[in-house]
Amino acid sequence: MHCSYFDAARCLSCTQMGQPYADQLAAKQLHCRTLLADHSSLEWLPPVESRKAGFRNKAKMVVGGSAKNPTIGILDAEGRGVDLRECGVCAPGLLACFPVLAAFIGQAGLTPYDVPRRSGELKHLIITESPDGELMLRFVLRSENLVNRIRRHLPSLRQALPQLKVVSVNLHPEHKAVLEGEREILLTEESTLQMRVNDLDLHLRPQSFFQTNTEMAAALYRQGRAWVNELAPASVWDLYCGVGGFALHSADVSREVIGIEKSREAIASAESSSKESGLKRVRFQAGDATAFAVATKQAAELVIVNPPRRGIGSELCSWLEDSTVKHVIYSSCNAKSLARDLAAMPSFTARRVRLLDMFPQTSHYEVMVLLERS
The missing domain is CATH 2.40.50.1070 (OB fold (Dihydrolipoamide Acetyltransferase, E2P))
Structure with missing residues (x-):
């Protein structure tokens, strides 16, 4: 893709603009592999490509x-x-x-x-x-x-x-x-914009966060659902749940799912989606993800985390390390903070990883890692 604004130096936000897409994707894979090089047991799944243009919603x-x-x-x-x-x-x-x-x-x-x-x-x-x-x-x-x-x-x-x-x-x-x-x-x-993602209607309110690339968001949630269904946990927590994408995709009559998010607007959106879909064992709660985990007596079998760029932080890493949680699905938009957080949880082994190109024409990407307690 070429951009006249970039060529004229009027906008340089898309730092990889003009580079062949295959080269962009390869560079992101290399960057991620380098940051996660200490995890030798990782199975690298094929990266998920995005449309090169017109992808921002x-x-x-x-x-x-x-x-x-x-x-x-x-x-x-x-x-x-x-x-x-x-x-x-x-x-x-x-x-x-x-x-x-x-x-x-x-x-x-x-x-x-x-x-x-x-x-x-x-x-x-x-x-x-x-x-x-x-x-x-x-x-x-x-x-x-x-x-x-x-x-x-x-x-x-x-x-x-x-x-x-x-x-x-x-x-x-x-x-x-x-x-x-x-x-x-x-x-x-x-008050809400309906976002059809896979087979679910998510609801977006003005101050709620949603991924800027709808097709990649759908792929992200499909991957999360596939791992959850394969592991078949009896309980799932979706921390930093936003409008409930991972939680709603993890729903099943056989498991209890709880989504936690600071934004009350996002929680209201998630609750609307859950109610419309008739999901009986999914509930949402507004609050701090770390505070919720630390204060809850019985941990979920599987925890999904999808934090902002800063990562989940030392306190939540420490709680996960000492908890009874069997698996963690970590979805990250910053592989540097991801690598730091994984190093703080040595009781977990990183088993699988997948890069999703959420942000073509830039150096940014989303990466998902499946962790298993050793």
Whole structure:
């Protein structure tokens, strides 16, 4: 894949852009193998390839310029907007939205936030597309000043984009290099975007996390389900469960499944999916994954962990090491923290590993490891 933005040095986010895909994948495999070289018993399953372009289901776009002439993309080193409306890694359904949203910004008079001057209101647009082509749109604003204006003009936007299902405003008043704030204002009756993944309908709320590559997320959950079904544990914990992907895919009448996640929004989404699917032995709980494990008297036979880039940390590693847990499925987006955590659990042997190319055109990837107590 080639990108005119990358070639012109306007956006260098996709650091592997222009390199043959086979070379990208081989480099990721080598990187992962090097980090996990101490685990000589590992069986390396074939990597799961992704589409090279149009794979992102979510666009997090900075809004710059002016209301009459907005940019939708990123900021340059001076804090000025760089327009990326034709970004090739975004799904076609997202690309089709950008011109409509640019017109809406002008129509509604939404003044973009000027980072150097610390003035203006509209900071970001966060757009997610479901496998069915429906959309969730979030306006990230500096304050509530534009909320009523967006409400007033929203019918015209929904007429132009009939696939819009969920629209909200996120308030981010601070001048900080973070994408969004804590408070969300829902502008539509619908509050969740339905994400059909394999044979399950997952529900995504505005502040819930979901993988940015739907096809790779489906492969990730299929692999997790295959390992769980092969081992046939009586109980499973899905720690850092998000909207419940692993937990719901692990459900079976023969086992109890519990999902733990800090985000109450994500837990509400997971509970909706579980209820719709009629799963009787799956439950979800909002809370800290480590605190839950440490406080629970009876450990599950199998534990799935899917932590953020920092990994599961020393306390949870120590608890797993001393627990009665028989198997761990570790899904990681950072092989460095994965390797560190595995070294802290010497009672477990890494048996199988699979790399899934969640992020083509970059050096990042997802990797799953099946651990067995020695």
